[in-house]
Amino acid sequence: MANTIDGERRRRELAETVWRLILRGGLPAASVRGVAEEAGLATGSVRHFFPSQAELHNFAMLELMATVTERVRAAAQTPDVRERARAMLEELLPFTDRTHAEFAAYLEFLDRSRIDTALEPVASESVRAARELVVTILTDLRTLGMLRPEIDVDTEAVRLHAFLDGLMLQLLVAPDLNSRQQARDALAGWLEALEVKA
Template sequence: MPKIVDHEKRKQHIAEAVLRLVRREGIESASVRRVAEEAGLTLGALRHYFDAQHDLLAYAMRLLIGRVRARIDALPLTGHARTDIELIIAQLAPLDEERLAESEVWLAFAGKAVSDPAIRALSHEVHEALYEGFKRMIADLCEQGLARPGIDPELEARRLHALADGLVVHYTTYAEHLEPAGLMRIVSAHLDGLFKAE
């Protein structure tokens, strides 16, 4: 009997309404009433699925994170370190309308991290995962002798991480003034500095 499944599916349906609303009108418009309206539910019905607003927001954020994570996990990694790094960053960057929407919502949630502990925890979790991922990839690079000699993997991981996040912020916030292709050109130029010249 698909009871729990239905329950979860409905929560996802509501969370998607949250994401739409946040993208369209900002996170401050994601009130329980507006979300209920957007999802086609009554206030009482929504409350049956989420006891409090912060639960709703945290759930929606987890849904967003899960989507990106699934996309990265499904990536056909080549084993070629440089290509793989670019592939992963491309999944985080606002390179098309779908990912631009994601980035906008992500930044909106990130802004809420200051006041909402659950969102703050999620944000930090993603931050750490990303840093660790970059660090591991760069460390692999060094071991394989592909990296420019004398580089510090931890420092370079933080540098790449900051660059990537900075680019996401810029190309999301000023998407109407910037050409998406430029983002990956900058990433590529940055990686040039990490790899040995051939």
């Protein structure tokens, strides 16, 4: 056989092309023809790796989740507990140009999953994973006795999760409302308020 190695790399390249096009022109820009042209391929070539547009988009969103998950895993290596919590949660926000493009695509997919049942499973899984991450971080803080006693983990998880999603939405669609640094500070301030006084 020929390039069996390049197959998955090509698919990942095309997934990133989808993200880039969505950042630039929204989901409609991520057409089969558009992706092919942006990647310098023929439409037939794209369809060789992805039999349908639905599979291309599905893969692009799965790859998106995998990328974010990997970054969260990397941030989980931070030694200090407080720093770790902050670092992990920061990976759920678009703080760099790179991640801004990714979350722009994520928002588009998430929104589309409301209609497109093919995207629904992976979309709701992503939301579930985010909630789980928040709960886990809060539970760890509680176990370590670093959470103010009057705070309920489940109640706080709902608030923090919604706060993060709202901040993400605002950074994407209304970047003038909060600068990235302001958003960073807002998250840091939030977490400080959770902790027991030193």
